[in-house]
Amino acid sequence: MVRFSFTSALSRAALLFIYATGALADLSSDLAALNFQVLVPGNSGYASASAAFNRRFTFQPAAVFFPKTAQDVSSAMKLGVKYGFQVVSRSGGHSYIANGLGGKSGSFVVDMRNFNAVSVDANTHIATIGPGNRLGDVALALNSAGRAMPHGTCPYVGIGGHSGHGGYGFTSRKWGLTLDTVQSLEVVLTDGSIVTASGTSNSDLFWALRGASSSFGIVTSIHANTFAAPSSTTIFEYNWDLTAAAAASALTAFQNFVNGPSLPQEFAGELVLGSGSSKGRVSFGLTGGWYGPANQYAAVIAPFLATVPTPQSKKLTVGTYIASVQYLGGLGRLNTTTIPDSTDTFYAKSLMTPPLVSAQGTAFMNYLASQGFGTNTDWFVEVELYGGTNSAINNVASDATAFANRNSTWTIQFYTSAPNGVPPFPSAGFTLLDGMVNSIVNNSPAGWTYGAYANYIDDRLTNWQHLYYGANYPRLQSLKDQYDPNDVVNFPLAIEE
Template identity: 75%
Template structure:
């Protein structure tokens, strides 16, 4: 009878898609964990967050420090295995597993440092941390970062491609806070990139991180945690026409000269109580004294029907982060992540050319009718990026690789298989395509919309332009400079 270790070695030897015995041997014995097909723990480690995807990496390694990452990178390149980094593993299309079979996955989950320099308030954050754990660690020092709400999202990918949260109108995207990055290049060289050292690389890492290296430490400016926060939630059940009018009112409200940066919000849309109606919600955070909020929100509420329900939750900043995270806790330590089977799309709408009345009506009619009684669960989130004095849009489109700096909204369209388990029905793709097209087709032909790379879409044919705009040619030149052998490769990696 063949022993288990021998079984996986035979598997590796006989599978041309995956790894040679020499490759496995060279990775082994280097002081870090290595999983290959057939070894204990591999099946779980190679399971995607989105169960619509099943990929089998050639190997998954768990380095402990930058030198380990360098060693793995060099071995992968030597054996012509493309390499990809995995932080939290929440890529919508499983890019953290390579987005295809046969890659070497460098899992960064051992990089869990979170510290704050008391003299500069710059935090050093390991890319293996999840957002919930980062928020807790920083809050213990009285500090905070702009970031998303889901506690299980990895800070590495989140900060590498954007990083939006309800404090982003005041503090910017997560990537805007980054002062420098420790990174292992495709050839295994370990460098620190900043505005003064490797500035071109630093530019590319902030918006398209995984194409140029594997980040081992993020050095980010932090902010004093607000003394008070107010989470607000308003809900309506509206006809399609009333919902369209509500979106128009929200677009008008957010460009008011009196709208403070401390106001962050999103519209949350879903199936209504009956066909022809839309569930319409307004959720967000107010990061200033609670007694000032009523005056800020009053003009918007005056333009909308009376809410069916409303709730204001006042507390500390970290209370708001936990509340908006939806789990009742922020710590992810020792608690397994969940899975879903889903498809998502995104649309970043230009602030200079807001969604037209016709597009809002067409969109709401689509949700109210085609979206009612579907065989998938779905929601739409219209996230407020722009508006008066938005810190996101106060950054030039060429300042970082993240190009979409003129957006009013980033809209996420998301649909899951019933119960979140496979298979994913083909009707789900049609449903979301129709949502997006109802907006695009009812705005000007040259409408300058974009898309958001953290809501990555494997069916988006013109992603280079929609994600990166005019920055893509510069990114291609950087790719040729820093990864000429295309070692760091996945379906939406920058192409030379």
């Protein structure tokens, strides 16, 4: 039986409602009647189940549900609605602002960890994926069938949130974002109904779920296209220690290279920037993958290398596709079921941009080389290649899905952690990243437009509605009013009615 104890974790509005209606015994009884695990404050295991990946946040959900079926999810949703709670789903739990816990105390959290099956239809090659899977386990399961799909590198990220708001990986220039592979979704709506959303069934909901998924219900099954795993991959890593001026020149050179007339889709990369060896210098790295024949890689990268100084280090790793996924994951393994997830205490920002002009690149590298040196937080910047010649991401219309920022060349992630990754987070970390972003935005030419990436969600971001969703936001608001008129599925930066 579930033990239920009221604490300050419950929202004031929910407490007032329950006491005013004498519903305390009814809520306790309803919780106990569920045929799956539920944890509430005071239960053994609750503290672990309610812990955030980003330790900058500590929230106390009113209850954490662990359903096993879509009908279980429906029961949890109905119970939340009945007692006036807001309901959120949690996949891997890596939301940068702990939105998988509601982004605040007092929410009903539906933890999807039991939805962890993956299967591939041998004829259609469509994968059926439970949204509680982590990316590493999805990659392993697909690889066992000789298949693959585009997704990020961190093995512990949950596929549910990742696919619902974008999903970039090194194969995305060739195969698109994770959400671009999705063919249909099973979703529990806030009235408890279980529906299918696809191009032919609830097509408006299907549009919204591919880019703003968490705001409309709880996805219980993902059906997605897969691709034949490449027969060979080449992971490349180059590193330089450059002056700010040389780093700005190298950025320009790389932009010219990726926008050249014949860059293959099989080429993917990101610039990894960090503090240089001394003030005035920048650590400048290029990491990525070549997903074509290994003997063709040298000719592809040669035009770029000819325009920059000789790197201080260079490493090429040729092997199987799944070996490349494991290598890029950085942990030496992809199976996430045997070792607990890690945590961090951090803040992140993002920009999705067209190519940077000279003034922007110069100001940005100068900032990194000066204010970025000797900071009291650990930081890095990843300049991810979304665009460039032949990019599958850019080949999708900006209004084809709720994911609007389709014309970007770069998605830039700015990330800084507290010392040793533990609380408290220094206020200087916010200032540091604000300055990085401002060095680019404040030097923008006329007509230079930019956005931000919802999977790098930023709780301090202003004008987030436009930056995340662009011209798609009014339609999303209309659909929110249609599918969740009582704002049951709510968290910071959720789609507003």
